[in-house]
Amino acid sequence: MxxxxxxxxxxxxxxxxxxxxxxxxxxxxxxxxxxxxxxxxxxxxxxxxxxxxxxxxxxxxxxxxxxxxxxxxxxxxxxxxxxxxxxxxxxxxxxxxxxxxxxxxxxxxxxxxxxxxxxxxxxxxxxxxxxxxxxxxxxxxxxxxxxxxxxxxxxxxxxxxxxxxxxxxxxxxxxQENALTAERNRLARDLHDSVNQLLFSLSLTARGGMEMTADEEVRETFSYIQDLAQNALSEMRALIWQLSPRGLENGLVSALNSYGQMLGLKVNSDVKGIICLPCKVAETLWRIGQEALANCKKHSQQSEVSIEVVTAKNLVTMTISDNGCGFYYDEQNELPSLGLKSMKDRTELHNGSFILKSTPGVGTVIQVSIPI
Structure with missing residues (x-):
């Protein structure tokens, strides 16, 4: 038995x-x-x-x-x-x-x-x-x-x-996460060492060609090529930052300040409370902040943005705002872009809340709160 x-x-x-x-x-x-x-x-x-x-x-x-x-x-x-x-x-x-x-x-x-x-x-x-x-x-x-x-x-x-x-x-x-991070870092290095350098060389070559010719049409062509190369270089640097954020080890706000400056934005930051975040939360806020700053650069028609990070009890709240052109948005409707949906999805993965407020001619505010 x-x-x-x-x-x-x-x-x-x-x-x-x-x-x-x-x-x-x-x-x-x-x-x-x-x-x-x-x-x-x-x-x-x-x-x-x-x-x-x-x-x-x-x-x-x-x-x-x-x-x-x-x-x-x-x-x-x-x-x-x-x-x-x-x-x-x-x-x-x-x-x-x-x-x-x-x-x-x-x-x-x-x-x-x-x-x-x-x-x-x-x-x-x-x-x-x-x-x-x-x-x-x-x-x-x-x-x-x-x-x-x-x-x-x-x-x-x-x-x-x-x-x-x-x-x-x-x-x-x-x-899997470690492997993904390693692959991101490798890709960022490869882009920096190859495509980034080629774009930089193209910009210098176009500038040199513009200075070597007296033909106005040729000079305009070289100037146009240089502008394209510079824009592509800025986009490439932003992409490299997204793949492998430099400076995040120095803190979330410091990293976002550096990223904003790289985009050509003036960033006004304010920190309230002691910022000691779990790695996953810090990376999530970093990715959301990246997208928000990039949107500000592309759409707000302003070069100044404010970032506020507040920690209280078991919650961290990040608010990113600008005084730009804004847009019409009804909270009852779906978010109007894939980037905004991505921010909301990232927030909800941590059981957080995502708030978007925007008014034409007044500006846009994005607020993210995540339990810690």
Whole structure:
């Protein structure tokens, strides 16, 4: 009997390990693993919370949730207090626990908010790999109040597999980002050493040709060529900056000031609060600032722009404004350009907010706020 149970557990772990090794899309993998786990263990309901370093959680996978927990796109699972998450965050949940009553379900029963399918309790297991933690696995069934020691041990083994897979995926993403950064830097160097130098040489040659001839038409042609080369050189320098931002290591505002000056803009900057940003947030604000400054140079018909960066509590806000020609914009409509949409998308990837205000003849203001 013991051998049969052990063989069954090994089979379960093998099947789940195979699922975990198949992909790198976290939500899809967790959903498939949860479904397999419930199928092979005979449990009915499960869900997985991924939790970041600050204790913020998100519902990343779910299976067969009761109606009261599924209503409004699982709204009750995505906000509010939770005992299992509280225990996870304060360090009390360090192994498979037998058993945690569900606060969300208790609130539903107490307030008679819907059907719970007789689910009242669940087992909670932390997802970890070594000392690194990723979230919580919760499983349960109607009227099931006790998990055996063997059941908890199996759940803990599965949770460890999931945690290890999450760490592998995290490292894979980091490697991809590092490779992308290295490729950007290589491309920036190549452009600087080849195309940038050729454009500079073309500009000098055109200037020399203009000075060597007395023919007015030829001089105008050389002047036109020189202007084109200078414009292309400015565009190339801006592109190189976008690929490999120089000076970001000295701070976001310093880098944006330098980029604005390179574009020929007068940048008035103001910093409030201590600016010590996570690398990802700093790079996101840098990319958004680049696009905003480039737009100001191309469209505002002004050479002066203001940048304000404010940090307060757990939020950084960057505001870039000009007193240029502005344009008509209704907040109810879609953003009018791909560049502005890109800024908004970058902001929302960090759960931030993006605000655009523009008035013809008055100017344009772009404000980005990102949690830190």
């Amino acid at each position: 013991i051998l049969e149970r052990r063989h069954s557990e090994v089979t379960i772990l093998k099947e789940i390990a195979e699922l975990l090794n198949e992909g790198t899309e976290i939500s899809q993998i967790l959903s498939e693993v949860l479904k397999k786990l419930l199928h092979v263990t005979g449990l009915q309901t499960g869900w997985i919370f991924l939790i970041d370093e600050k204790g913020n959680y998100q519902l990343s996978a779910k299976e067969n949730l009761p109606p009261a927990l599924s209503v409004n796109y699982c709204e009750r699972m995505c906000k509010g207090d939770c005992w299992c998450i509280d225990r996870y965050n304060d360090g009390r949940l360090d192994k498979a626990t037998n058993i945690i009553e569900c606060k969300r379900i208790e609130d539903i029963l107490e307030q008679k908010l819907g059907e719970t399918n007789e689910l009242t309790h669940h087992a909670s297991v932390p997802l970890r790999a070594g000392s690194e933690k990723f979230g919580v696995l919760n499983v349960g069934s109607p009227n099931k109040r006790i998990f055996s020691t063997d059941e908890l041990a199996l759940l803990e083994s599965i949770a460890f597999q999931i945690g290890t897979a999450l760490k592998r995926i995290k490292l894979t993403h980091q490697e």
